[in-house]
Amino acid sequence: MARYTQASIERLREAVDMVDLVGTRTDLRRVGSRWVGLCPFHDERTPSFSVEADRGLYHCFGCGVGGDAIAFVRETEALDFAEAVEALAERYRVELERESESAEEQERRRRRGRLLALLERTTAFYERYLWDSQEAAHARDYLAGRGFAEETLRAFRVGWAPAGWDRLLTGARRDGFSLEELLAAGLAQRRRSGDGGVDRFRERIVFPLADARGRVLGFGARTLDPDEPAKYINTAENEIFHKGRQLFGIDKARVAAAKAARVVAVEGYTDALALHQAGIVETVAIMGTALTDHQLAELARAAGGEGVVYLALDADSSGQQAMLRAAKAAEDRDVELRVVQLPDGRDPAELVADDGAEAIVGRLDGALSVVEFAVRRVLAEAALGTPEGRDRALAQARDLIAETPARSARRDHLVQLVADRLDLPDDYVVTAVAQAPRRPPAERRPQPAAGGDPGPDWGDPGPEREWDGRGAPAASERAPAAGPGAAALEAERIFLANCLASGPPGRDYLERLTDDHFSADVLRRVHAHLVAHFDDPLEGLDQGDDQLGSLVAGIALSAEDRRDTRASDLQMGFLTLEQRRIDRAIRHARHDPEAGPALSELAAARQQVRRDMDAVMGEVS
Numbered sequence: 001m002a003r004y005t006q007a008s009i010e011r012l013r014e015a016v017d018m019v020d021l022v023g024t025r026t027d028l029r030r031v032g033s034r035w036v037g038l039c040p041f042h043d044e045r046t047p048s049f050s051v052e053a054d055r056g057l058y059h060c061f062g063c064g065v066g067g068d069a070i071a072f073v074r075e076t077e078a079l080d081f082a083e084a085v086e087a088l089a090e091r092y093r094v095e096l097e098r099e100s101e102s103a104e105e106q107e108r109r110r111r112r113g114r115l116l117a118l119l120e121r122t123t124a125f126y127e128r129y130l131w132d133s134q135e136a137a138h139a140r141d142y143l144a145g146r147g148f149a150e151e152t153l154r155a156f157r158v159g160w161a162p163a164g165w166d167r168l169l170t171g172a173r174r175d176g177f178s179l180e181e182l183l184a185a186g187l188a189q190r191r192r193s194g195d196g197g198v199d200r201f202r203e204r205i206v207f208p209l210a211d212a213r214g215r216v217l218g219f220g221a222r223t224l225d226p227d228e229p230a231k232y233i234n235t236a237e238n239e240i241f242h243k244g245r246q247l248f249g250i251d252k253a254r255v256a257a258a259k260a261a262r263v264v265a266v267e268g269y270t271d272a273l274a275l276h277q278a279g280i281v282e283t284v285a286i287m288g289t290a291l292t293d294h295q296l297a298e299l300a301r302a303a304g305g306e307g308v309v310y311l312a313l314d315a316d317s318s319g320q321q322a323m324l325r326a327a328k329a330a331e332d333r334d335v336e337l338r339v340v341q342l343p344d345g346r347d348p349a350e351l352v353a354d355d356g357a358e359a360i361v362g363r364l365d366g367a368l369s370v371v372e373f374a375v376r377r378v379l380a381e382a383a384l385g386t387p388e389g390r391d392r393a394l395a396q397a398r399d400l401i402a403e404t405p406a407r408s409a410r411r412d413h414l415v416q417l418v419a420d421r422l423d424l425p426d427d428y429v430v431t432a433v434a435q436a437p438r439r440p441p442a443e444r445r446p447q448p449a450a451g452g453d454p455g456p457d458w459g460d461p462g463p464e465r466e467w468d469g470r471g472a473p474a475a476s477e478r479a480p481a482a483g484p485g486a487a488a489l490e491a492e493r494i495f496l497a498n499c500l501a502s503g504p505p506g507r508d509y510l511e512r513l514t515d516d517h518f519s520a521d522v523l524r525r526v527h528a529h530l531v532a533h534f535d536d537p538l539e540g541l542d543q544g545d546d547q548l549g550s551l552v553a554g555i556a557l558s559a560e561d562r563r564d565t566r567a568s569d570l571q572m573g574f575l576t577l578e579q580r581r582i583d584r585a586i587r588h589a590r591h592d593p594e595a596g597p598a599l600s601e602l603a604a605a606r607q608q609v610r611r612d613m614d615a616v617m618g619e620v621s
């Protein structure tokens, strides 16, 4: 895909009114040359979020987020760079230019535009039929009977595909769309005879399936005819619609999900409608029980890096199997997942209809960790009547519990649960868990530091993950304290800002830093950029590297407020990075003793750093 020209991105940045843009998320008031308000990215009572309207930048001194308009839209609306640029261009009426495209690319883009326009026209056509036609009266009655307000249905653009063979087709062709385009968009199918086509959706309630920006790509359609064998049908896979990537309602849910740092996944269209209507706007439907890897990735993106994905799937066994499969996939992707328990035989829509919104809110609050969900399932399915059945259940539960951090409240809770159900003394379960076969370290995820976990010893750096730069910056920026890698990132960012703020001594320190001083690749790029553009960090940014841009902007802005950085701050910052660098080298040396400097050498270097730190502290206090 061709990129937008740097000039048009610049024009876009200039056209955006930052105070207006940010003002849609938080109230701002003017203080001197800045605008300040409560941070939309973290909870706070006193404002530490500030906007510089002239430079088009924002920064939060509380949680460290910062950047330009594009970064702001990416963060608050969970969009990627291109999507955020397009959304802003639409809002502020800026014409974007693309870098030169091949004829083939141009043709592909033109065709996609045509098909999207056809799908948009079709959505409006179905909507009109639902609300205005006599033939859809029973569909309106049915939807009202299910408890859906007109407002909800209109928000989701629910429609009615009329009876008859070719109503949509005839109208669309009159508007200049070809049969080939109708076939390609999945709206028509060929007649058996081979010539001409018929409408794909007839006499059904249709649910438009839109992308994150609300562009309709396909439809799901429900019949009201009890004799019709296929209750639901949907658009077949085609060049723009891929069911496995689709989340119904994502365009409505994403802003709320980014803000709440959670997204709720339900099975069906009506479940999503019901939860939205009940005020749980961060809900999407996966449209079936087979949650795909693509959908899981989309869910994780919608919830944000530190967010939680809630699965509220049916309590039947296929729904339960789906949750276990999703749990496995989530573990591989490092997504936090919680399982919402639903009563047998009732889906979320029925639950809301019968017991009101509180019923579902309560169940979300009581959602289980994946481990607890799995343990409860083992206990529920165990043959508790026989000693063998109980032994088997204990063995299965023990392996699951062994995955939780030792001496944690979570583990105690699970031990209690198993002991109660199997009618065993707690100690017995504790011993069993201790004897569980250990998975090799490579298979284990780094555990978040939990209450009972013993901290790393002096000289032992403990586990650390390298941030891959994808998806995570939002999280690391939003919650510097969370996760083992985040604190390191935050220290690196602050040190870079202090260097920028300190003039020549800061430049000296910057030049002393090497790639090994940074825990993530994107910060290495930031560092290289700052060395090259020390006097004007916002110059010469690579447009394609949007992470670089937003990090540099945030660092440059926070440097403005760090003019009183003392020499000792700089020194301490440098030593902190130096210590982390040595810690990483120690970890590598343990892994591969042949590769680098000897452990004894590294240990000596580390002690020296500690002594230097003590000396700085002594001078300061």
Ligand SMILES: [Zn+2]
Pocket: 039, 040, 041, 042, 049, 060, 061, 062, 063, 064, 065
């Ligand atoms: Zn903040």
